[in-house]
Amino acid sequence: MQDQQAIERCFAEFYSSFAADFSDDLPLYKELAAKYPGPVLEIGCRTGRVASRLARLGHEICAVDTSRPMLEIARERLEVLGDRVRLADFDLRQGALYDGFHVVLATLYTFNSLIEIEEQRLFLRHVSRSMGSPGVIAIDLFCPLSIARPDSVGEWRLIERRCGDVELACRDKREMLTPLLERRTQVFRLNGGPESEIVSYRRYVPPQQATNLMQEAGFENIRWLQGYDLSTARPVGDGDRPDGPYLILGEK
Secondary structure, X not given: OOOHHHHHHHHHHHHHHHOOOOOOOHHHHHHHHHHOOOXXXXXXXXXXXXXXXXXXXXXXXXXXXXXXXXHHHHHHHHHHHHHHEEEEEOOOOXXXXXXXXXXXXXXXXXXXXXXXXXXXXXXXXXHHHOEEEEXXXXXXXXXXXXXXXXXXXXXXXXXXXXEOOEEEEEEEEEEEOOOOEEEEEEEEEEOOOOOEEEEEEEEOOOHHHHHHHHHHOOOEEEEEEEOOOHHHOEOOOOOOOOOOOEEEEEEO
């Protein structure tokens, strides 16, 4: 029987291949990094997908995560980029970095892993203290299946893919424990090997609630957008409700 550390390492390897070809968010991040010169802070860098792309364009990146197995793979992937990427095991709930970043990216639902409202407040407060002015933060947020595809809630979804030389298989089930809290169960395997199971939790943050939290932390000109087209960003209105993943932007 695998111990939890082995499962987390195996999942990091699975994630590295599974997410490697996702690029929908990259044009937006490239645009923000070009608009606000200086080092970029990526929070929730996982195995280095976004950091590697921005570093290859010449940007300096500080990429942080709280998963050591993910960071180990990121270090292997990003070693060739030298000093352009600085990796750290760092939790923004615990403190600020004080580096004066002008661009902060909380990528692919990192913020949704903060389950308690007070955790979210601490995170945003410490991010704000880590930023210079002018600066921008982009937070990528998930939308539960109960909103996007209610008929899929509680159903197992089978995903089988080949990514390069790696064969991936995953059974994925998502359940809403409360109107805001999702439990996700993933049973996965690589290259026909043994199955492993990992369970994670995410808190849905509606756009108006995200706006309120950002304002509390001192951010201004707060906007939201569905998808990753920066030109569609607009202030949150009464009754605005996403039907899929969305981003919140705020400025310092």
